[in-house]
Amino acid sequence: MSPDISTHVGPISLERPTMLASGILGISLDVFGRLYKEGAGALVTKSLSKEPWDGYPNPTIIGLKHGYLNAVGLSNPGAPYFAKMLSQNQTVPIIVSLVGSVPEDFTFMVKQFENVKILGYELNLSCPHVEKVGLEVGDDPELVHTIIKSVKKESKVPVLAKVGLGSSDYLETVRTACDSGIDGITAINTLRAMAIDIQTGRPILSHKIGGMSGSPIKPVAVRCVYEISSKFDIPIIGCGGVSSWEDAVEFLLAGSSAVQIGSAVGEKWTGVFSEINDGISKYMEKKNYKKISEMVGIAKKF
Amino acid sequence: MSPDISTHVGPISLERPTMLASGILGISLDVFGRLYKEGAGALVTKSLSKEPWDGYPNPTIIGLKHGYLNAVGLSNPGAPYFAKMLSQNQTVPIIVSLVGSVPEDFTFMVKQFENVKILGYELNLSCPHVEKVGLEVGDDPELVHTIIKSVKKESKVPVLAKVGLGSSDYLETVRTACDSGIDGITAINTLRAMAIDIQTGRPILSHKIGGMSGSPIKPVAVRCVYEISSKFDIPIIGCGGVSSWEDAVEFLLAGSSAVQIGSAVGEKWTGVFSEINDGISKYMEKKNYKKISEMVGIAKKF
Amino acid sequence: MQKSFDTPKIVTIDKVVDETPTVRTIYFADDVMSGVLPGQFAMVWVPGVNEIPMSVMISQEKGKAAFTVRKHGSATTELFSKKVGDQIGIRGPYGNSFTIKQGKLLLVGGGTGLVPLIRLVTFLQKTDDVTIIMGSKTKSEVFFESAAEKLLEGTKHQVIVVTEDGSYGKKGLVTDVMDELVKTNKFDGVYTCGPEKMMYKVVQIASTNNIHVEASIERMMKCGIGMCGSCCFGDMMACKDGTVFDGKTLLSNKEFGHTHRTKSGVLENY
């Protein structure tokens, strides 16, 4: 019998431990359906705001020597539009990512999804390149507390918080989130970074500073998952630089119950989910693990 | 006439803009002499403590898919021993890196070097993997202030502060350092990171968590240099992932007046300094820059 | 910084050719771009303005490539205004390409949609019998006629220019001409690029007549590398799964010919 790769992130059950990370291809139900069919255990939408946002002018995403740099500017068609689109959803396990500045932004958006079939919410407290939202929220413990409290009150589905490395101690954000009743933590978002073109002397991104993703950030993300799981009793989804089954296993050993995949979707295309699921399954077989939970956090034993 | 690649970091004059970063090969005057001959503009010593430190057991340094991960544990023969060794120095431009927990640690060490020929000090406020020193000091503004004040009082040579990304806002550390009379900033140190071996389930480093260096951190380091130079009027030395002349130029355009090279010394060996110096010189010729200062910070214009 | 495939690479414009009052071709040296397949595109960085997708055009000279740009909004207008010696950034090439068929081939293009078709011609056999229908509103907007004639010199071929107002060539729409042609000719393949309404009709005509057809579609593109999602087209991504799709795939995609997305991702009718 082949191992069972289904997993739980607290109250959220997933058939498979690989999820689509927020911001990647996440604007169409058709695409979510395809990626689910191709192996993703769940799909996180782009971070949605109250109103549609065009995002920054291009260049918004470029390749680096290793990994990618982006400052998309959270372009998205807005929560109301998105909720309408998702209202046709029956079977696809979708997690809705939300971004905003004040608790009212979030509760407004949660209301839109009241009658929509979704697995849960992921609060983006960590976008590193848009002012007044994302990290600027995540860095403010008071705000984190009231936002989570109000979303939890309004929402009928589980709520995750996505953290990243900002200008304050992210472990304090996690603590606040835990104290406010969060159901799980996604770690991490991109790292604030920059690339300058030496021929023109210009920052390449139109927003100048953006977020780095992909393989260069994996060791930082693994560290964060390990730290969070060492310090808090909270379900974790690992994110940052997962592009092979070995990477995914490393995150599970560090203490996350599932992983999100972003940049590697662009790099390896949509087959990346089943490739990684298969690799995890074979690894479990070799190591004689019957369930994902048996391997979660093993690195902490040493 | 070929361009002049000499540069100034505030009161510190360098024949060449490429320096050896702290912790890399930095325990012997003979080696410093060799690297100077091979093209380095200045040599930063390993971070010295009051007493000799053995550092952590191995593994202390390993390769990652990209870059390196280390938790050497600041092994060093101690400031008094080092000062004795350097007392034979005549011509080699050496910057002494210091690490400690309290102002007295630093002033004790500065006393040791009173009659030793050195260019300046670099205070390590940013080692990410040794408790009670490094980042734990850098994250405490009060302590940063008193340490810099006391070192500046004691020292006859310029004093730099090396910052990194810790659990507080590094720009606040820079602000405190500037307010306390620092002569320049080195940015950045390694990023806290981790690698887990999936066969054994173990964190690979004996210290488990270490610092990531090399090409993966370059976009983060460039961002920091750009942010510091945009916000403060202070000379900057860029550090993090420099391994080609293109990288070095990117740091200069971002706002640093010189660069430090760490991991790339191991990767490309000692010829890396002259390789980069030559590349910078050819670039300046093509772009018609006569002096390094003409290109420093150009990216801020856009 | 180190260059990779996906990092903009600066190239210098070394020739500018006026095609019409609003269309220009700008040439530059680049080995990678000089070798791209027909249908592939580049993301073109116009520093200080924007970065936009552009089909890669051919150049007769080895190691050179070109873009043919129509003045439109801010980025294309800035690109249109670039002079010899100016710098732009390019990354790519991205996307798939037309399948190369043999025999009697029909190419139907409108406006800058001709770019990948002209590139396609250079990949065809001397023995192929190629018909190109090129459409535009009016005479002053016709371009690439002589370029096409030159490339097809010495082969059995036909270049048919169509203008909506009849000021040059045939009067009407390219699809009117195509309708006529398929009645009397047996084509082995049809390739099309241009306004989507036009392509929709081309694909329908070809499919009805059981001719293999491929179209290169355009969608809002921000990354070009399958990450941002802005180019989504049904359950596919134009930048990675396309830009070239075959008729069957296109006709089963409810967005084809009808809707496309804005910068924020909202669906909008054509």
Place this chain on the structure above:
Amino acid sequence: MQKSFDTPKIVTIDKVVDETPTVRTIYFADDVMSGVLPGQFAMVWVPGVNEIPMSVMISQEKGKAAFTVRKHGSATTELFSKKVGDQIGIRGPYGNSFTIKQGKLLLVGGGTGLVPLIRLVTFLQKTDDVTIIMGSKTKSEVFFESAAEKLLEGTKHQVIVVTEDGSYGKKGLVTDVMDELVKTNKFDGVYTCGPEKMMYKVVQIASTNNIHVEASIERMMKCGIGMCGSCCFGDMMACKDGTVFDGKTLLSNKEFGHTHRTKSGVLENY
């Protein structure tokens, strides 16, 4: 995580051979390590204990390699105690290697310093005339004698065992034997590895007699890749510039035979 050259790679021990009561050779399968040059070393991770430098030993089987370890402190004792099926991590190979000379060659080794010398033998020609002097304190510490004989079978050669207490082979030091040999033989090259005081003398004898000599030296090694500085040796790094140096370089290095560094970097006399 993804593996690179410098990331420990886990291998499983598939054979353990006792050489002496305190020396064992442990075998494992690894293509890269099976092909290393004589003098190169690996960083060997003994999980939970330490990571230490080890010369890479040969194995007769293709695709296999081995380490020969002497029980010493905690890491070597743990490695010495490993059983078939146990896992260790390896990274490398690191360092340069002996230059392969031809003709009449002298190899002088002591203890586990024999490892790179035995590996060297497998790189020599059948036509070479090889003399190996292997030294140890006493009979029970002698190993690799039959390994050396077997490798040199069918060639002109001599394997001379020397024990300090005379309990086996010749009595005395390897350098006494070497002193004698160079009087009556014209060697084309001398290779040595072992305790540094011994190597110092070997290099001196060879240099005085104008024979090309190379020694593989040991220093405290933490990274093995030219970063940490702990292996520094004069203005050189043993791990990157070495571990093999020629006689001239060695004799001009004031640390050779006299001082080495501790874990903190303090110079200490031998």
